[in-house]
């Protein structure tokens with residue numbers, strides 16, 4: 001997929017979303033999940049770099065590998081472009097605040113979070129409550145390199161180990177992304193012991209926070225949805241504090257083709 005900006009006929013990535021006049025609305029009961037590719041031409045990356053704040057540009061400069069730097073720039077520029085459409089503001093004018101564990105937030109809302117795996121990025125936006133999203137490319141090597149016993153709760157480990165061996169890599173990633181989505185929604189980073197809460201992990205079980213060690217009521221205060229896309233080859237989940245929500249999925253690339261639901 002090619003961004004409109006790859007045509008080289010415009011000066012800034014804003015045009016990627018159909019021009020500066022395109023506005024998105026975010027009803028309280030919806031979570032919008034956007035999928036995007038972080039692979040862009042060097043020219044587009046250079047344009048997107050201008051949209052970033054000085055601290056983001058400084059962080060970009062610290063990446064050791066050019067590919068990681070470019071993906072970070074694109075990820076942040078697209079985040080700004082999407083938020084600007086919800087807020088009816090300019091992407092470069094947005095000022096992110098950072099939580100104790102570096103979660104970017106906007107004081108004015110909406111709640112948002114992003115995750116990337118390889119060249120894929122997923123963004124979640126909500127008007128209703130704290131939100132977290134995680135994605136992993138469906139890769140058995142990633143799963144087998146990581147030992148469940150190190151990251152998961154005893155209940156999750158025993159559920160995983162009771163599964164047929166061929167199902168375990170996928171279940172591992174399902175568990176991983178659900179746990180990460182919850183941690184990211186709370187903004188706790190790895191400060192929250194990963195074995196202190198349980199999530200469902202069978203791919204056919206509804207995504208759910210089952211229990212936390214610190215509060216009997218907490219599990220009931222969160223809602224989770226699985227976002228995995230077998231065809232696209234990724235496993236993903238989103239968690240939000242509050243009641244249930246409807247997931248509305250969109251692709252940045254489709255938007256460029258002009259099929260954008262929910263425009264005002």
Ligand SMILES: CC(C)(COP(=O)(O)OP(=O)(O)OC[C@H]1O[C@@H](n2cnc3c(N)ncnc32)[C@H](O)[C@@H]1OP(=O)(O)O)[C@@H](O)C(=O)NCCC(=O)NCCS
Pocket residue numbers: 072075076101102103104113114115116117132133134135151152175176179180183184185186187188189190194
């Ligand atoms: C930082 C962390 C929140 C997620 O890191 P990650 O999995 O490497 O990265 P993801 O792609 O999921 O998310 C990164 C994005 O989340 C956002 N983010 C950063 N810190 C965050 C935090 N504390 N909470 C929520 N979101 C955060 C940022 O937007 C970041 O992307 P950007 O800096 O390029 O804009 C943290 O949980 C972490 O370091 N995890 C390590 C992995 C691990 O051990 N997981 C065990 C799971 S069982």
